[in-house]
Amino acid sequence: MSEVSIDDITSKDLVALDMEVENQEAVISALADLLDKDGRLSDRETYVEAVNAREQETGGTAFEMGIAIPHAKSPGVSRAGVAFGRTSSPLDYGEEKADLIFLIAAPEGEHNLHVKVLQQLARRLMHENFRTSLREASTPEEVVELMRENIST
């Protein structure tokens, strides 16, 4: 397997801190804009639709720890990526509340090398100290560095 690291799937340009957004759709839309600007989406609309459809289907990807991971595999994605948003106050998200939102974009295709990294990231999120660090980070650079530290590939 070729080397895929966290730097391939995210960067400081894909991090938004202290977001002031009203709702779930708005945060997804704002983070999708970041992915789009970073050249990772070939068809933003298709991708966002897929994400929202999945959110509806599952009743929201947020859960107890204040994290939401909206995500989709979609032909609207040209390059895998993850955008991270932190809202200034917890957002009503499905049946839960969330202030840490990871928007994951994965291209269609069966064997996706990026899946491993994304899975690693998802795993780390189950740990309290990682979440705390993410909440305390003061710059996008710091967030990316945190991910880099915590995800070994």
Next chain:
Amino acid sequence: MKFVGVTACPTGIAHSAMAAEALETAAKEKGHDIEVEIHGASGAEFVDRQVIREADAIIIAADATVAERNRFEGKPQVEVRLREAMDKPGEVIERAERAAEQGESEESAEAQAQEEDEGVPTDMGGSGWGAEVRRWLMTGVSYMIPFVVAGGILIALAFALGGAVEVTEVNVYEDFTIPAMLFTIGATAFGMLVPILAGFIAYAMADRPGIAPGVVGGLIANEIEAGFLGGIAAGLLAGAVLILLKKIKIPGGFGRIMPILIYPLVGCFVVGALMIVVIGQPIATVTAGLEDWLGGLEGANAILLGLILGGMMAFDMGGPVNKTAYAFAIAGLEAGAFAPMAAVMAAGMTPPLGLALATAIRGKLFTPAEQRAGQANWVMGSSFITEGAIPFAAADPLRVIPSLMIGSALTASLSLAFNATLQAPHGGIFVIGLIGNWPLYLLAIAIGTVVTAALVIGVKEFTGGSDQEKATSEAA
């Protein structure tokens, strides 16, 4: 304790990974070992079979179908929603502890039945072409079995209620009787055996686009009377054609119509044409040749004739060879020679009966679906519904067919040697009143049944056991 966890979500990126982490953390906190496999749209990396065997319980946290759940058969299992594993992993682990202590599956019977139905083995533990072909055949067979069971039992019921000879001669749409209706429904289900077998062999090879060409090829196999072997040929052909078609990548708008238009159109045409020209024509020639040859054997040594007729009956069960032997007996029946008819019917009863016996005494050699089909084979075999043996033969032709042929050849020879006769074209035990020398006739069938079962068991065990067992021993 040792656990194996399975987490599955439709994409397999985020939630299944998070649930895996939660379960691992919770299990370690409680001092357990756990290995978790994450399933998603792109498949999964399966844990080692050895690990599964050593596990005290299996934890399945899934919001999506878990592939190859039959790997966990017989293990205590706990099944939860993905969210439960993420939010309350500790409780899930506790449930697994209890399940392991009770030593049985927490699963509902319904879930188990569903699991068995979905139990199409997609990983036979082996590798290479042989295992691959086997997986295709098994998939086709698993979809075919319900048709065999429904058709076989309905026809047997029709025989029991309405007389084996009568029901086959009535047109239910003109002269309605309950037995004629049962027979018609059963016969319709049987008409689907070969198309379904072919369609789902192709499905196993080439996914959904394989189904249409496979089914059409299977229907043509019916039409040219190629039997289930013709169905296997149609399925493999359709799968191969579609695999090739899928390799053609056309960019742009035309590429998009490939799955909608080109796959079904070209697939059905190519498979249909090959079935008609390459397979249909030779079969007609071979059948004619066989008829002549068999006709020339009239008056030959009874033992030899029995061996040939019996072997032919069990070779392709409904295919051209079987039909030729049956037609020979029918010609005899019409001409007043009743012994070949008796021999042929006995030879058509021992394959399903022998398999019923084999699954009853050595269930482990067969898949769960085969075991259930095996029990229906008591009814089908007794009623001279040879089709009951087809799933077994189609799943493992090289080992099963020769075993069936030897048992049937022996039975037919014995029937002729005992001078048993039969004055009806069909019916199994329901026409026992029309059988001459019936006690010895039943003895011939009993011997053939036992020999068939012994051979099937012997050959399966001798050459490495069932697929499941083989996989286990390879992993060990």
